[in-house]
Amino acid sequence: MEKFNALIETAPDLIIKYGGQLVLAIVVLLIGLWVVKIIVNAIGRSMEKKNTDASLRPFIKSLISALLKVLVVISVMSLVGIPMTSFIAILGAAGLAVGLALSGTLQNFAGGVMLLIFKPFKVGDFIEAQGFMGTVHEIQIFNTILKTPDNKTIIIPNGGLSTGPMTNYSTEATRRVDFSFGIGYSDDIDKARSVIDGLIKKDSRILGDPEPFIAVGELADSSVNFTVRVWVISEDYWGVHFDMIENVKKAFDKEGVSIPFPQTDVHLYQDK
Numbered sequence: 001m002e003k004f005n006a007l008i009e010t011a012p013d014l015i016i017k018y019g020g021q022l023v024l025a026i027v028v029l030l031i032g033l034w035v036v037k038i039i040v041n042a043i044g045r046s047m048e049k050k051n052t053d054a055s056l057r058p059f060i061k062s063l064i065s066a067l068l069k070v071l072v073v074i075s076v077m078s079l080v081g082i083p084m085t086s087f088i089a090i091l092g093a094a095g096l097a098v099g100l101a102l103s104g105t106l107q108n109f110a111g112g113v114m115l116l117i118f119k120p121f122k123v124g125d126f127i128e129a130q131g132f133m134g135t136v137h138e139i140q141i142f143n144t145i146l147k148t149p150d151n152k153t154i155i156i157p158n159g160g161l162s163t164g165p166m167t168n169y170s171t172e173a174t175r176r177v178d179f180s181f182g183i184g185y186s187d188d189i190d191k192a193r194s195v196i197d198g199l200i201k202k203d204s205r206i207l208g209d210p211e212p213f214i215a216v217g218e219l220a221d222s223s224v225n226f227t228v229r230v231w232v233i234s235e236d237y238w239g240v241h242f243d244m245i246e247n248v249k250k251a252f253d254k255e256g257v258s259i260p261f262p263q264t265d266v267h268l269y270q271d272k
Contacts, residue, residue, distance in 0.1 A: 111158035182223030
């Protein structure tokens with residue numbers, strides 16, 4: 001009880017002695033964070049004016065923001081009266097402990113740096129990695145953000161993304177579209193080939209070079225399967241894919257070419 005009373009008696013002196021420093025530290029902290037925000041936004045606008053790679057912008061902004069905030073915190077602690085030598089020693093020990101605890105996070109940071117250096121993809125590319133497919137929306141310090149075709153957001157850590165297999169569907173200007181169309185064994189192969197060839201020639205999105213490929217690829221259990229390969233510019237891939245399948249079905253129906261499908265025949269025998 002006596003210690004508590006002594007503390008109460010000395011409280012006004014402590015407030016007078018350290019209150020000003022505490023208020024100043026809070027003001028400096030708020031102003032510092034505000035200035036950091038202004039600087040980061042200014043850097044972002046500057047990169048946009050200079051047409052900096054869209055993949056680099058969020059990464060650089062996040063990195064600069066983190067470094068400036070650390071400097072602000074160090075400045076505030078020096079105002080409060082914490083010795084910098086002791087603080088740096090504590091910070092080093094804490095940094096080692098945090099580094100060991102967050103080894104995965106540091107791996108993601110290193111992965112982000114590697115992605116920006118080697119650029120296996122950029123913002124706007126459609127990729128498949130880590131079991132997900134989507135358009136690259138943003139490359140951050142630790143993660144890469146994908147947007148799926150049905151507008152879902154996928155967050156993939158940069159560590160695995162930089163070391164694992166990845167397919168980039170947007171790297172090349174053209175892509176090959178592969179089809180397999182089956183006809184019945186009683187149908188005319190040459191007629192079916194002519195129908196498919198006519199549809200290919202009518203579609204202006206299909207490129208003439210490389211030349212389209214049409215051939216009998218398999219004599220399956222219940223159908224003769226045509227292997228068809230055509231080349232298109234990457235943006236037209238899915239449009240040609242879906243339109244060709246629909247057009248072949250309509251054309252086969254019109255020309256009397258059958259498309260086999262699984263059937264079950266039931267035979268009944270009367271036991272006399």
